[in-house]
Amino acid sequence: MRNQQDYLNKAALYDLLADYYKYTHPSMHIHYYQKHLKYINFALKAQQREMNLSNxxxxxxxxxxxxxxxxxxxxxxxxxxxxxxxxxxxxxxxxxxxxxxxxxxxxxxxxxxxxxxxxxxxxxxxxxxxxxxxxxxxxxxxxxxxEPAVPSGEAKIKFIHLSPDAPAVDIGVKGGDTVFSDISFKQASEYLNLTPMSVNLEARIAGTKNKVLDIPNVKLNANQAYTIVALGFADGEPELEALLLKG
CATH class of the missing domain: 2.60.40.10 (Immunoglobulins)
Known part of the structure; x- marks a missing residue:
């Protein structure tokens, strides 16, 4: 979405064009001056949005x-x-x-x-x-x-890799399709919108079928966002596990 300064820049450009045609082409002068006023109005509305957001x-x-x-x-x-x-x-x-x-x-x-x-x-x-x-x-x-907002009737989920010694992983349906690909330590996926469901997931070494972690019985309810977090050690204690968080 454009901000106030973007609209002010456009308004200034159309003001220059309106001045250029002021005496040589009255209809073009009016055309560009109307555009100038239009973008001034957009700038005022953007300013109000930004003020509301800042509060x-x-x-x-x-x-x-x-x-x-x-x-x-x-x-x-x-x-x-x-x-x-x-x-x-x-x-x-x-x-x-x-x-x-x-x-x-x-x-x-x-x-x-x-x-x-x-x-x-x-x-x-x-x-x-x-x-x-x-x-x-x-x-x-x-x-x-x-991003807790969810389209009505849907669920959404993302994955964050926080295991310091685990390799990059793919997250997929157990024995099936990949949901999130090649997520390394300290990285997060984007959210994925889904139909509400219960599903068994697994973490696999990225690009392979080699499972490193089961993530069973993931229940995704309607109108709720979730985050799966992998944490712990892949080789050591406490061992690697997944948390399912709301939000």
């Missing part, structure tokens, strides 16, 4: 996906907002005004020696999952955009 709250949840990290406390601008978040835990969505935030993640109950310290920019009207990923030797906080 919309944002929603942020935190996922602990670091298999060898302890439980953690999460601080937002030096205020603790989540306590004792264990591996595989995901918080409820926090409602936040748009803006820049400093996030610190500490071992639970300590408040010293951050595991992760990161500045994040939260845009208005967006829904985020912030995932702590990697291993304790190399930790990151990654933002993933959630």
């Amino acid at each position: 919309q709250p944002s929603y942020v949840r935190v996922l602990h996906a670091v298999p060898d990290a302890p439980s953690v406390d999460v601080y937002l601008n030096a205020n603790r907002v989540l306590r004792d978040v264990a591996f595989k835990d995901i918080s409820d969505y926090l409602t936040l005004p748009a803006g820049k935030y400093h996030i610190d993640i500490y071992p639970a109950g300590t408040g010293v020696n951050t595991l992760i310290s990161k500045k994040v920019n939260i845009e208005p009207g967006k829904v985020y999952t912030l995932a702590a990923v990697g291993t304790t030797k190399k930790l990151q906080l990654l933002p993933f955009i959630d």
Whole structure:
């Protein structure tokens, strides 16, 4: 969708053309001046949309996906907002005004020696999952955009690969067609709209039929978005598994 500046640029162009024909070709002058007014009107409407959007709250949840990290406390601008978040835990969505935030993640109950310290920019009207990923030797906080809106009567699903030692994978129906192809560590698929169903899925090494993880009994209800997250170690403990999250 074009923004206010795009429309203002168009309006300025048509204003120049209207001036060019003002005395030599009155009908062309009127034609381009009407276009100038049209795009001025579009710019005003775009400005109103952008102002409305800037006032919309944002929603942020935190996922602990670091298999060898302890439980953690999460601080937002030096205020603790989540306590004792264990591996595989995901918080409820926090409602936040748009803006820049400093996030610190500490071992639970300590408040010293951050595991992760990161500045994040939260845009208005967006829904985020912030995932702590990697291993304790190399930790990151990654933002993933959630899109909870679903066409009426449908379901939709995406996949996020958060296992630090697993290869790139395809996600497919058990023994059948591929749903998501070649998703590497820290990558997310796009959402896929589906008819509500229950289905058995599996993760396979990308481009092969070699299964690395069963994802059984995935129930997709109408009017709901879902995210499958692969986490844990492919070779070690805690072992590789899949979480089915709403959103």
